[in-house]
Amino acid sequence: MRIVVANVNTTERVTEAIGVQASSVAAPGTEIAAVTPSFGAASVEGNFESYLAAVGVMDRVSAVTEPFDAVVLAGFGEHGKEGLAELFEVPVVDITEAAAHTASLLGRRYSVVTSLHRTTGQIRDRLALTGLDSRCASVRATGVPVLDLENDLDSTAEHIAREAQQAIEVDGAEVICLGCAGMAGLDERVSERIGAPVVDGVTAAVGLAETLVRLGLKTSKVGGWATPLSKEISGWPLSGR
Template identity: 45%
Template sequence: MRISIVNPNSTRSMTEMIAQAARRIAALGTEICAYQNDDGPASIEGHVDGALAVPGLLRTLRVAEADGAEGHIIACFDDTGLDGARSILTGPVIGIGEAGARMASLVARRFSVVTTLSVSVPILEDNLVKAGLATSCASVLASEVPVLALEDDPEAAGRKIAETVERAIERDGAEAIVLGCAGMADLSATLSERYGIPVVDGVASAVKLIEGAVAIGLRTSKRGGYALPRPKTGGA
């Protein structure tokens, strides 16, 4: 089966990193096709970046579907454009934010999300409320490590993230951690071992959820919330 994973931003190094992370975990027989939204911003930090990314993201997803992808992953922890994507595609679609949270709730009663900057916290909180996952979420915490710092100074970044994980466990009672950024994927094994609790990576979770949904023949419902857009007549 072919699965598309779309980076809604235009930074090539991140697209490659995400593609590798997805391929590492994909099942035999799954072909991961990575796409990049060349019309998107360099990174997605907050509502405005997200909004600007969506039109290009939807175009990219249509290309992916035309290329034969049967399921789709939006590789941004904000789940940018998820409702729109579900409205135009017939295959199942997930964002890596929702994916990480859904997997965490299989192995823990309460999880915390550890993300990069505080500007993303309200967006992630709103997404969790909408998905019904807020009651299972102990907290959404920002490590204040910007996405690119993960590459520039991984040691300092790792220290700050570990401190945030510790706060989630000690203060908020987190029983599992969802790492809220594609760039943190490499840390999950180390952190899980150090703190003795599940540390969940969103990209890996999304690959497995979409592989599963496609395998059992699920397609996005076209009745109600994700109905196809009506054709336009006239206007701009």
């Protein structure tokens, strides 16, 4: 099985980290192909950048030439899932929904701890469309920008754990979701600190994607995610289309 894991920003180092994280949980026989958009922002922290990323990811995944069995959209709270779901028949799993679905199995309420405060509203909106916002206790921000998350992993884990603890004590969360693909790999560290399950969206999405493939399930084409109609798309050198 081959799963394309698409980073939403253009920072190769982040793509690599996501790829490593995804591979670490993949079943034997699952190949992870981590890809980077050929245009867009170095980090995605807002709607303007997120809409760019949606197109960047659609472009990049469309350019993949080898066959694949599933797509993971590795941007927390980002736009694009519905577009990818239209373009491909294979399952598309967004790490936002993957984290929320997974956390919902493990406790009554979950909270998301993300990077910058400015992205919390966008995350709320994406969770609302997923339908799992009623189980979301809160979306909290550490204030650490995406590209600084890796500078000092211990310090980052500490920042996340502090907000996670508040989410549990004040907001009533029972499970924590790491609200940024760049936090991948910190789940165990944070979990040990707070004594509650911590879900990383990237690994959760890989697990869900593998499950969907193994069950032979594909994206529904009878409604809102039907294949785009064949029509003229001009002025845009969209890769591979």
